[in-house]
Structures are given as C-alpha cells and as structure tokens.
Amino acid sequence: MPSSENPGPLAGLRVIDLSTVLAGPYATMVLADLGADVVKIEPRDGDATRGWGPPWVGDAAAGTRTAAYFLAVNRNKRSLRLDLRAPGGAEVLRRLLGDADVLVENLRPGALAALGFGDDELREIRPALVHLAISGYGPDGPAAGKPGYDFVIQGVGGLMSITGDPDPDGGHPTKVGVAISDVVTGLFAAIGILAAIVGRDGGGERTGQRVDVSLLASTLAVLVNQAQNAFVTGVAPGRRGNAHPNIVPYETFATTDGELAVAVGSERQWLRFCDAIGRPELASDPRFATNGDRVTARATLRPLIAARLAERPNDEWLAVLAEADVPCGPIRDVLAAFASPEAQARHMTVDVEHPALGVLRQAGLPIEFAATPGAIRTAPPLLGEHTDEVLAEARYRPEEIAELRARGTI
Secondary structure, eight states: OOOSSSOOTTTTOEEEEOOOSSHHHHHHHHHHHTTOEEEEEEOTTOOGGGGOOSSEESOTTTTOOEEHHHHHSOTTEEEEEOOTTSTTHHHHHHHHHTTOSEEEEOOOTTHHHHTTOOHHHHHHHOTTOEEEEEESSOSSSTTTTSOOOHHHHHHHTSTGGGSSOOOTTOOOOOOOSSOHHHHHHHHHHHHHHHHHHHHHHHSSSOOOOEEEEEHHHHHHHTTHHHHHHHHHHSOOOOOOTTOOSSOSSEEEEEOSSSEEEEEOOSHHHHHHHHHHTTOTHHHHOGGGSSHHHHHHTHHHHHHHHHHHHTTSOHHHHHHHHHHTTOOEEEOOOHHHHHHSHHHHHTTOEEEEEETTTEEEEEEOOSOOOSSSOOOOOSOOOOTTTTHHHHHHHTTOOHHHHHHHHHHTOO
16 A cells, blocks of 8 residues: 555555556556555456566566566556456456456457446446546547557557658658657556546446557557647657757767757747857848748758757857757766756656565656655565465455455466
8 A cells, every 4th residue: 555654645445457568557656656556456467567677677586586577567556366257266356356446458349348347337346437548549449459559559650650760762761769659558547547536436327438548549648749849730640759840959969979969949949049059140041031941941050050060079069059059968878867967856766675576766756746755665566476465454354365366266
C-alpha cells in the first residue's frame, strides 16, 4: 500500500492491472507513482518483459534474473501471480474487483468477456469501476482482432514515414528510439482513467464506465502539426532528419568537435542568432526576412549557417548562443542526459532498494506537486511477491490460499 508518510495525490485509488508489456504498465506506473495502490496480476510465467533481456539484473541460478525492460515500468506495484483459467482464478479476480476503482487490461478485444468479465458482468461486480481497455486498433473496425505492437503501429500510424534522414532515392523509414506509440498510449490511458474518475466522483450515482485507448489512435493523435500540415496541403509529409517542417533554423548542426541543437523560434531570436554567429547580413537578406521566407529558402540558407557553425567547437558556440539568449543545447547520450545538472535539479534519478537485486537506479518523477508529491516507494516487484498479502486483503483465509497454490491457480 502507498506509504502514509508520502501518500501522493492518488492515495486511496485502487487499481487492478491485468496489462503486460509497456502501454498498460506505463499507465499504471504513472498512477502508482502518484499514490495509487496498483495490484499487478501476472500470468504464471510473469509479464513477458521480465524476459526481454539483456541487459539483466540479478542471478538466473538464484531465480532473480530480471530484464531491465521490466524494471523500467513496474515500480510502486504489488505483484499477484494468477492463472485466470485455473480453478478459482476467475473468482480471485472477481473478489479483487469488488472494491477496486480501476481495471486496466490490454487483452485482445473479446478475451476478457470470454473469461466472464464482459461489460455487463463488470457493472454487476462493481458499478463504480472504471474499465480501461488498451488495444492495437480499438475494439471495433477491420483490424480489431489484430495484436498491437509498437513497432508495427509506428509504421501503419504514419510516424515511421516522417522519421529518419531525407533521401532523394526514397531511403528507409525509421522507428523512434523508444517504443513511443506504447508510451503515449500509456499517457492517454492515464488521462482517460483520471477523467473517468473525476466524472464518476462528480456524479450522484458514482457510476463507472468503459474507456478505450488504442495504439493506433494515440499515434495518430500525436502527429499534431505534421497531421495538420497534411490536411491543409493534401500532401503527406516526408522525412527531414532533424529539421523542423515549419521553422528554420531549427535542427542540428555540426561543429568542429560534435553537433549541437539550435532552435530559432521567433523573429527576435533570428536577429540575435545572426549577430551571435557573426553573420548579421543574413538577418537583412530579404530572402530570409521572415520564418516563412526561411522555410521556403531552406536549401539556400542551411548551408550558409552550417558552414559558419562548422568553424568552431561545440562549447564555444553554446556559450555564444546562450549569451545571445538563443535556444540551443548539446547532443547528449542517455547517461549524460540523466547526469546533467539540469536533470539533477529536477531529481530525475532516484535510487530504490530491491528485495533481491540491491539498489536500482530509476528515472525520477517528471511531475512535481507542492502539497501532495508522488514518490518511488517500492521497487519493481518479484513475480508473485505480494500474492498472499493481496489475497488476505480480499478476505481469503490461509487454508484457501494454500489450496489455490496447490491447484496451480496462484
């Protein structure tokens, strides 16, 4: 249960999590970080991501080896190992849902109903329950029965087509370096859950509802300006590498010893940028007078800027541009990004003690609350670590728990 010392803004919210892999677990981790009590129900072999290594943490011989992937999205949760198809398995879930606020699942559409937990049955068990269902393509439509995988969705959802370096011969579409379709789906799922809770608690009858979130719809939703560009022009955007489709200069440039990101987002910044790099004549050139002009003249302007920035090292340009108040930054690797003074000031690395793996370093919480802060209270759980504890809370007697274990249900 969340610590009473630092319970977080969602203290008292009970979440039953049947989801696996990334989108659902990411959503429930967000809720758990903010204080919700998340019970992660895992199949007998555990969440598949426990085996998605290397890299690993722990010892295979001791039975503690766990993939870093699983550790990334399952902290602050309690693990209950449960075979829903074994004798008594469905009844365990039914009892747990009896006092839950939220159910999160990413089973294929129809699979939960086949287990006896369709929408009507869930309403009978717990009228106030918010049921968040995650799928690849939604519960209806021509692809409803297809499995949803981030890599595939990045392709069919248009994201891959605008990611990667431009190539006059066509080139290759490139996925984003993290499973971003899963991550944004998890964020939309968390938003949907919280909106449904607010709607439920603001009404007189405290009635829950079903909320559907799909990887495809979430990916399409975060195409934002690229989607609107396509709607306005009727032309599908292509790949521009690190260049922005609507702003120039707004991309990476090579220096004598590396690369830096430059983001000139206003006309005032453009004037300061030209002065800072020692090319004031660019600001007075009518070809580059406005951002629209610069976007049109991108092919002419970029080489002029690139040639100038290639004359000096990163640190010198970063100092010059910072002094001119032009947004810019170095290109860091992941470890350097977390170790940076800026990230440390936001407490974005946290050490947590794991019962079998020792001290784990984790990414911190990106949301800070002045009065009710979230916290990393517990490490990602061992498989079934909290089975007996959770069942006891559901009023199972010790002998009943032992019988479920003997049957292979837990």
